Amino acid sequence: MRVLIAILLLLLQTMGVASDRPNIVFMLSDDQAWNGLSVAMHPNVSGSKEADFHTPNLEKLASQGMRFSAGYAPASVCSPTRISLMTGKSPAALHWTKAAPPETGHKLMEPRNIRSIPANETTIGELLRKAGYATAHYGKWHIGGGGPEQHGFDESDGDTGNENAYQFKDPNPVDIFGMADRAAAFMEKNAKVKKPFFIQLSWNALHASENANQATLTKYERQLKGENRKRITTAAITEDLDTGVGRIMEAIDQLGLFETTYVIYMADNGAGGGKKVLAGGKGGVWEGGIRVPFIVRGPGVKPNSWCHTRVVGYDLFPTFCEFAGIAPGKMPKGIEGGSIASLLKTAGLGEVKRPREELVFHFPHYQGDAPHSAIFVGDLKLLHFYEDNRDELYDLSKDIGERDDLAAQRPAETKKLRERLDKYLAEVDAQFPSPNPNFDPHQPVEPKERGGKNKPGKSTTN
Structure with missing residues (x-):
């Protein structure tokens, strides 16, 4: 009987908490x-x-x-x-x-x-x-x-x-x-x-x-x-x-x-x-x-x-x-x-506490651009491009449109962010693009069919 009462009390408590939740x-x-x-x-x-x-x-x-x-x-x-x-x-x-x-x-x-x-x-x-x-x-x-x-x-x-x-x-x-x-x-x-x-x-x-x-x-x-x-x-x-x-x-x-x-x-x-x-x-x-x-x-x-x-x-x-x-x-x-x-x-004031300070966005594919990734730390954003191993750096507090590449002007920060990007991607076992042994730079790439974007009956992309 005591066990039954205890179970009923627990259920009532759970229901009470649940009804108060948003x-x-x-x-x-x-x-x-x-x-x-x-x-x-x-x-x-x-x-x-x-x-x-x-x-x-x-x-x-x-x-x-x-x-x-x-x-x-x-x-x-x-x-x-x-x-x-x-x-x-x-x-x-x-x-x-x-x-x-x-x-x-x-x-x-x-x-x-x-x-x-x-x-x-x-x-x-x-x-x-x-x-x-x-x-x-x-x-x-x-x-x-x-x-x-x-x-x-x-x-x-x-x-x-x-x-x-x-x-x-x-x-x-x-x-x-x-x-x-x-x-x-x-x-x-x-x-x-x-x-x-x-x-x-x-x-x-x-x-x-x-x-x-x-x-x-x-x-x-x-x-x-x-x-x-x-x-x-x-x-x-x-x-x-x-x-x-x-x-x-x-x-x-x-x-x-x-x-x-x-x-x-x-x-x-x-x-x-x-x-x-x-x-x-x-x-x-x-x-x-x-x-x-x-x-x-x-x-x-x-x-x-x-x-x-x-x-x-x-x-x-x-x-x-x-x-x-x-x-x-x-x-x-x-x-x-x-x-x-x-x-x-707090009316929007403060920071978000995540396991890592940086935010990373990884797109090792061709679609809007060649394969690339981005890392944010504070207002700085670094973009890394895999085809030519190029880095670009932007200060979003002054340049939300990403038009003024600061990588050459601020090499130390660029290097540090690139290292943090590489470290993060390694820690989460991210996938990367690999060299194409059959690549022919003289052969034009055929535009990819984007089924599902604005085509009836398609459902596999986008």
Whole structure:
């Protein structure tokens, strides 16, 4: 009897703690530039927003929460970011650094990636479910392994890829509103039984931008008359996505969960800087490929606040664990992120405590550029290129556009950062490109087919 009473008391305590824990709604957009919203992502950079696009709900989210001016996706392409977010580890450590198939005919041969999340990786879904959360993943999964329900999620749309973006059109462009409705139903169901929930909405947008609602397309055809078709459709699908974000925010409000729910919004990778603000784009670790919109609203977060501390997507794994009351010792080994919860409580002031001071982005592939890596320490960023063993150094506090290479002027710092980059990559057993014995510099490289990017029926890349 005493044992039974003890078990009942433990269960009651667990239920009480669980009901006091905040809900978490994490929204991940696809291929969205840092300055691709109508809300600025830096208070002192005039080009940090897209004046011709209309995202009023994200403007509202930013006014209610904190904007991270230096928020980064773990990778400059899709699947590596997604597996990193799920595991709290960097793509380099996971051996998944590119989404598209390797390109051939270059001076170097790309390393082969894993193509599915391993069964032995512990996901954030598994940890939160074990801690008493209801868990759901809607939208684009794109990391295999049997889909979200094999990796800690109670509900999902299955083992999906880019194909989902193309089959949904007006009045439900790329399933934006369908996903919002399913998420709202999941929130309502769990709110009724006072169970905390974690929902990840991996939006298909901005893929298949031509599937935007016709009314939105017509608006931008008039507004952006004379501009290229891609910019018009991107503007339209961006606004449709913002409408979906608004439906999520409205559902949270109607259920009376505003005060107890964290809402996080970021992109899976950059899409170029637009208007020459940031260098590079998707498939490269220049700022345009990895710096992304990053907004957080929730309990204790000062409205309309800014944080200029550098944060990265895999910081969310330990952050969500801290929200849920999961002790650091309960997290799996090899977590590379650090919780940003303290930044949210201190109006954005402070630093993120990670196992390592430096942040590293590793892309040993051809796509937006030749194989290269980047390391950040403070405001300094070093880029290393593997074809010619070249280093470039930038001070992002003065040169966010990476236009003034300081490597020749500051050789000691360049050398030190390169050594730290090499040390990190060795410690995580990162993969590298290797010499191509059949390389012919006189033979032009055939452009690689990018299936899945804007082609119906394709789902294996990006």
